[in-house]
Amino acid sequence: MAAAAGAASAAAAPATSQDPMNALRAAALRRSAPHWCAAAAAAASFFSPPFRPRRCRFRRAPAPVAAARTPRSRASAKARAKLLAEAEPRDPWLASLSLLPTDDGAAAAAAAAAAPTGWAIGVDPDTGGAIAVLSPDGSSQVFDNPFVHIVVSEVIRKRLDTKSIIQLLRGLKAPPGTTAYIEKSSPFPTDGKLGWWSTGFSYGLWIASLVSSGFSVVPVASQTWKAYFGLSRSESPKDDSRQAASILFPDKVLSLKLKKHHGRAEALLLAAYGKGLMLPSGKFSKTPT
C-alpha cells in the first residue's frame, strides 16, 4: 500500500492523472491529417488492431509525455474541457462514450472542472477479465468480472453478469466523471464467429455499463499500454503483466499469484497507464523462456 502510494507519487502528476488521456484524445483529433485519417483514429479507438487502416500511421504519445505537456489543476481542467469541446465534433464516437456535456462549451468546462482527479479505472472486458480502481491516495482495488454459466449446444460457456457488473460499478467510490480505460476489443482473426460475437458482446456490455454509471470511457489498444510499460514482444506476456502489476501494486501480489490472474494484472496496468504511473527503472525484467 505504502509502496503503491510511493509509485503513485513517483508518477509525473498524480494530481492531474486523468488529463493525459483526454489531452491525448483531443490532441490526436486536432492533428492536421486527412479527414479519413482523423476518423480512423476514432475507428482505432473503437476497433482492434486487425481493423485499423494500414495506410493511416496514427501514433499516440505515451501518457507521461502528454502529462508533461498538460497544464495542471483548475487551468488544466478548463483546458481539457476546451480540447474536448473542440475534439467532440470531429469524433462523435469518443463523445458517445461519456455522459459529460459536450454540446455547450461552458457546461463542458464546468463538468470538466468538477471532474475528479487522481482516480482511474481499468477494465479488461472479457469474461476472464477484471476491473481495477486506483484512488488518489495510491490505494487500489481489483475485482474479477462477474459472470454466469450458460449452456449452448450442450457446451457450458461463461457470459458476463450484467446485474452484478452494474451493482459493482455503483458500489465503487470513484466519483462520476472518472475515466475508465478499457482494453480495445481485439478478437483474434483465428477465432471463430462465436468468439467474435462474444468479444463484441462483452465490449458493448462493459461500455454501456460504465457510461451509464457516469464514467467516461477511453478505449486503449493492448499494444499501447504494453509498449508504455515495456511489455511489447514478450515471450510470456501474461506472466510479465502479472510481474509488472505486482511491482506497481505490491499489496496485490497475493491477488496476482496464479497464471489465471493475468486479467487482474491487465486491468491494474490499464488503470496505471491511464493514471500515468511508471515502473521503477531496473526493477522489471521480462520472464525468461
Add this chain to the structure above:
Amino acid sequence: MAAAAGAASAAAAPATSQDPMNALRAAALRRSAPHWCAAAAAAASFFSPPFRPRRCRFRRAPAPVAAARTPRSRASAKARAKLLAEAEPRDPWLASLSLLPTDDGAAAAAAAAAAPTGWAIGVDPDTGGAIAVLSPDGSSQVFDNPFVHIVVSEVIRKRLDTKSIIQLLRGLKAPPGTTAYIEKSSPFPTDGKLGWWSTGFSYGLWIASLVSSGFSVVPVASQTWKAYFGLSRSESPKDDSRQAASILFPDKVLSLKLKKHHGRAEALLLAAYGKGLMLPSGKFSKTPT
C-alpha cells in the same frame, strides 16, 4: 391513438400485460426437463436460433394463453414474484438481466408488487433498429436507434451511440421495473466475423443500457413474435411487419411508410407481443409476391 387504445383494450389483459412473459420464463424453467435442456432454454433466451440445441424441443406458449393462465393484479404480482424467485436460481442468465431483487423472496415480492403494469418496451438492437414504448393508456412511442458514423478501413460504418441511448432511456416515462422485450441477437451464419462482432456489440450495449436504466430485459427470438402475429414464413417479412404494426398502431402509419422503417415496426411488434396485443382477425393479409 383512439384506435390504438382500442387495440389495447382488445388485448386479453392490458392491466396484467407484463405478467405473461414473466410467468412464461418462470414456468419454462419449472418444467421437468433434463438439466441441460432447462439450461438450454436459458441459452435459447440468450442466443439466436443457430445456437439453439437441436435436441432440446423447448417451446414457449404464445403470450395470450399465458395471460389466460395468469392471475390478475396484486395476487398476480405476488404469484409472479414467487415464480421469479423460484426460477432465478435455475436461470442465472435471465436473473442477470434485471436489477429486481431475487435473493430475497419478500424483497422480490415487494419489487414485483411495485412493478408497473400496462407498460412494455420493445427493442430491435441493431444500428438500423428502433425502440418502442407502449403505455397503459394504449398510446405508443417509437424512436430510431441513435448511432454515430465511424470510418473503419476507409469504409464508413454505423455504431450505436451509447450516450444518446442512455439519455433516451432516462427520458422515457416508463417506470423502473418495466419489461423490455429485446430481439435475440441472431447474426446470419453467412455474415462475416465483423458482422458477428457488431451484432454482439449492439446486443450487449442495449442490454446493459436497459438493465442499468432499471428495466427488466426479456430476450425474444424473432420467430417467436413472428409466429405469434402469424408473420412466419413470409415472402416479404419486413413489409408484413410494417403492415401488422400499422394495423396495431394506426397513429404510427406515417412513421412506418418507408421500407427502411421495418426496424420501427419490429420494435413496436416486440412490445405488442410482450403486452399481449393481438391483430384484429381478418384485417391482416401477407404481402403478395
